[in-house]
Amino acid sequence: MRSRNKKRLCAAALYMVLVLIAFVSLFPILFCLSASLRTQQDLTAHLFPFTIRSLVPETFTIQNYIAIFREYGFLKPVWNTVFVTAVTIAGGCILNALAAFAYTCFDFKGRTVFYILVMLSFMVPFESTAIPLYGIASRLKLVDTYAGMILPAVADGMVIFLFIQFFKDIPLSLVEAATVDGASWPRIFCQIVVPMAKPVFITAGLMIFMSQWNSYLWPLLVARSKEIRTIQIAISAFSGERTIQWTLIYTATTLSIILPIAVFIPLQKYYVEGITAGSVKG
Amino acid sequence: MQRIHIKKKWLPYLLILPTTVLICVFKIGPIVTSISESVQSSKVDGFTMVNYKLLFSDKTFWNSTWVTLKMNLIMIPLQIVVAFVMALLVNAKVKGITVFRTIFFIPFCVSLTISTVIWRMLLNINDGVVNSFLGLFHIDRIGFLTDKRYALLSVILICSWRGCAYWMMFFLAGLKAVDTGLYEAAKIDGCGFFQRLFCITIPLLKHTFLFVLVANTTANFLLFTPVQIGTEGGPLGSTNVLMYEAYKAAFSYSNRPRSSCIVVILLIIIGLICIVQNKALAGEG
Incomplete structure (x- = not known):
């Protein structure tokens, strides 16, 4: 009792x-x-x-919601963010997966050297190099362009590691058998590797989504103009204006967090898998 | 591990080409430029330490270093303890726990930018709802982000509101991997909750703790957003962290060498942290 x-x-x-x-x-x-x-x-x-x-x-x-789109042109930053995030996810998933495929399955000269580059990109956080990166972006004429926001975020050591962790479990004999059968490499990648790795693509896509949708420092430096700025920059600029009504800022922030929450909640399991892979690797 | 040797020698190079180029240009590139910028000066030919000397003789820099350290010393233990306790709580097997777990995750979905924008309004001295609520208890209005005594603490709390949700995920993943049979055995042997916690759970999660410690420290040394949006380094430099000082040097004062020096110092700190982590992990074998 x-x-x-x-x-x-x-x-x-x-x-x-x-x-x-x-x-x-x-x-x-x-x-x-x-x-x-x-x-x-x-x-x-x-x-x-x-x-x-x-x-x-x-x-x-719902007056605030109408005002923020009609009078403050909030649709533009929403569209910019969606576009930048979508392209980064597509590019990041494909290119990092291809590189990981090469690192896991093939032996080639200089592999270690290239692998160290990946390690380095994994260890050095993006923020730490963002300020000097501006100089490079401006030399490459990437300032105030979508490409300026997308390109530096595509190759990501973290995502490559994630794919490597997963590709390791694909039996090499399966790949080798396919080569003996005369299947071409693009076919092997698309028809054997990718279908087996669907979950890891969701994880990688989700991780890129969360970081790109929410990124601030880099877009702040590279994309300041009104035409191209993302939600985060728009809201930060918006909230800095003294005359603005707070209810409008509250509206903008509410709008900006709906999508990440809606995407993250059903897929949280995949995200946890992703960070576990990263933390095991350390 | 076994790897395939193929006849098409160029194929692996082709596959790694895009990411390698991108990493070289956008990751290695800035590291190299900041190092070279930090050891060059328009007044001196060739290699020089004059930028570093100038930086080290500057009180603002030492203040920023101190602020960054102080912030880390408070924030990291706070976040690790709270995140771990949150993970323990949502790992409990009770009704409706998945709902709580999801709710606890939600602050992570709100970016640090948005978190700061929201909290800056909630904590405002004139129109903030937090001050309005504290008024119920006859507490005078507090300038959370404008008062030198509270600004750093407020920045820490804003970061932790989101950060704890994030680090909790790591601990939860670690807890899930712990063999529950161990607990059952310990229970039968008459171990209490705290005994089990300190003798089984925490030692088993040593790797997770180490990882979170390192990743959290690295992230916090590079903290920028809440300071830029929330306090602009003020009041009186009380939240002027190194990253913000580097940002101001580059973009407000057009003093690139100074900014590069600070970036290089931050990179060295991160490098050291990584080395310590590898040593600690290697030590265990």
């Missing part, structure tokens, strides 16, 4: 802590959502003193 009570007490304490952390995790996001659905007057008038009306709108309105 006593141990049963103790167990119940433990469970109650556990749930209390869980609810508390869940509240801290969700509060800023829910507040954004709520503030995006009310007018600026409604928000500021009910802030002090603190009541339930500070959190929940008196009347709901």
Whole structure:
């Protein structure tokens, strides 16, 4: 009887802590959502003193959402981000997978040297070289172009490692048998390797998505113009303007986090697999 | 591992060509330019340490170094402990735990940029809901990001709100790999929760702890976004981390050599961290 009570007490304490952390995790996001659905007057008038009306709108309105697209041209940064992210995912998945395929399956001269390059790109985080990278991008005329945002993010040691970890498990005998049968290499890659590696493509794509959709420092340096900037840059610039209504910033932030959350939640398992592969390799 | 020797000698080179070129241009390139820029000066011919001398005699630089270190010393233990506890919690086998796990992941989906933009409004001294809430307890309004006493701490909390969700994933992956039979055996032997935690779980997760420690340290040394958006290095340089100082040197003061010196110092720090990590891992065999 006593141990049963103790167990119940433990469970109650556990749930209390869980609810508390869940509240801290969700509060800023829910507040954004709520503030995006009310007018600026409604928000500021009910802030002090603190009541339930500070959190929940008196009347709901979607006016902010209309304004942000109509008056502030928010569609442009959304489109830019979608485009840059999609191209990086496609390029990153294909090119890194091809390189990983070569490193796992073939023996060739200089393999170690090239492999060290991959290691280096894995160890040195992108942010650390972003500032000097600007000089190179400007020499290559990549400033204020989509290519400037995409190209430096495509080759990624982390993603190559991820593919290598997975390709290691593909039986080489299968590949060798296919060569004996006279299958060409593009065919072997597309019809044997890729179908077996579908999950790892999802993982790699998701990792590139999360980092590219959310990247800030590099786009800030290389793509400042209004025509080309991504959501992150647009919102940061937007929130720096003194005259802007906060409800509009809340609206923009709400819009910007919908997609990552919608993509990440159903695919979280794949992401965890990806970071596990990375952390095992160290 | 066995690898295939093929007749088409050029094929592997063709396959690695695109990534190798991209890595050389966009990764090795900036490393080389920053090193060479840091040891050259328009006033002196050839190799010179004059940029470093100038940097080391500058109080702002030492302040930034101190701020970066201080931030790391608070943030890393905080994030590791909180992330580990969160992982332990969502690893519990109780009803509805998957819902909580998903909720705990969500801050990670919000970029550091957006997190900072949101928290900057929530923490605002005049119109922030946090100050409004604290008003319930008759606490005077606090300038979380504008008061020298609180700015660094606020930056740390903003980073940790998102960071803990991220590092929790690593610990959770580690916990999932622990053989549950070990726990059962320990339970039968009469080990309590804390005994099991400190004698089984934590030692088994040594690799994960080491990885998170290293990755977290590296990431934090390069922290930039919340400072640039949240505080602009202020107030009074209290959040002026090295990355932000390097950014300002390059893009506000057009002082490329100074910026390159700081970048090189950061790269050396990261290199050292990587070496220490490899040594620690190799030591275990």
